[in-house]
Amino acid sequence: MTILLLFLILSLGSFALLSKDLLHSVIALSALSMLSALMFTMLKAPDVAITEAAVGAGISTIIFVWAIRHTRRRSKD
Amino acid sequence: MTDFILQAMLVMLMLFAVGTLLRLLLGPTASDRLVALNVLSAVSLALLVLWGIKVGRALYLDVALVYDIFGFLGFLAITRFLKDRKEN
Numbered sequence: 001m002t003i004l005l006l007f008l009i010l011s012l013g014s015f016a017l018l019s020k021d022l023l024h025s026v027i028a029l030s031a032l033s034m035l036s037a038l039m040f041t042m043l044k045a046p047d048v049a050i051t052e053a054a055v056g057a058g059i060s061t062i063i064f065v066w067a068i069r070h071t072r073r074r075s076k077d
Numbered sequence: 078m079t080d081f082i083l084q085a086m087l088v089m090l091m092l093f094a095v096g097t098l099l100r101l102l103l104g105p106t107a108s109d110r111l112v113a114l115n116v117l118s119a120v121s122l123a124l125l126v127l128w129g130i131k132v133g134r135a136l137y138l139d140v141a142l143v144y145d146i147f148g149f150l151g152f153l154a155i156t157r158f159l160k161d162r163k164e165n
Contacts, residue, residue, distance in 0.1 A: 001087070001091060004091060004095075008094070008095065008098055011098070011102065012098070012101075012102075015102050021107070023107050023155070023158065023159075024107060024110055026155065027101070027107070027110045027111060027114050027155065028101065028102075028110075030114060030148075030151055030155075031098070031101055031114055031117055034117065034118055034121050034144065034148065035094075035121065037121075037125075037140065037144060038121050038124055038125060038128075041125055041128055041129075041137060041140050042128060046134075046136050046137050046139070046140050049140045050139060050140050050143050053140055053143045053144035053147060053148070054143050054147050057118075057144055057147050057148045057151055058146075058147025058148060058150045058151050059147070061150075061151030061154060061155065062150060062151060062154040065154045065155055065157075065158045066154070068158075069158060069161070
């Protein structure tokens with residue numbers, strides 16, 4: 001089950017890198033931090049998972065959205 | 078018997094997570110991806126609670142609690158961004 005989670009996290013990370021739209025990348029990063037919190041829980045590290053859920057899913061998503069409000073959303077190339 | 082049922086629920090929820098993730102990766106618009114992210118968060122919340130029940134420690138339920146509170150704030154920020162985007 002950990003192997004499957006690792007493949008899902010890998011696909012989400014490569015999608016966040018390759019996407020042309022910044023908002024789609026932010027959504028993929030939010031899902032990535034959620035699945036990594038799940039993986040930390042399954043690897044018996046619940047304190048790391050609590051920190052990852054608070055910082056990765058909540059705070060970093062809000063900060064990323066707040067930052068791309070001041071830029072153009074789509075890249076030209 | 079209880080172990081078998083818990084294991085079967087974990088496998089089924091993992092399959093649901095994979096199906097939702099396909100929509101998150103392929104969905105054409107941002108709204109599709111946002112709804113897929115919301116469903117994926119519900120599925121992974123159920124996975125966290127099930128894992129806590131399977132291991133039998135109450136500390137594992139705190140992860141689900143904290144994720145539920147802060148994940149909702151993140152979705153709220155993305156939805157607000159989409160609303161401002163529509164008005165412009």
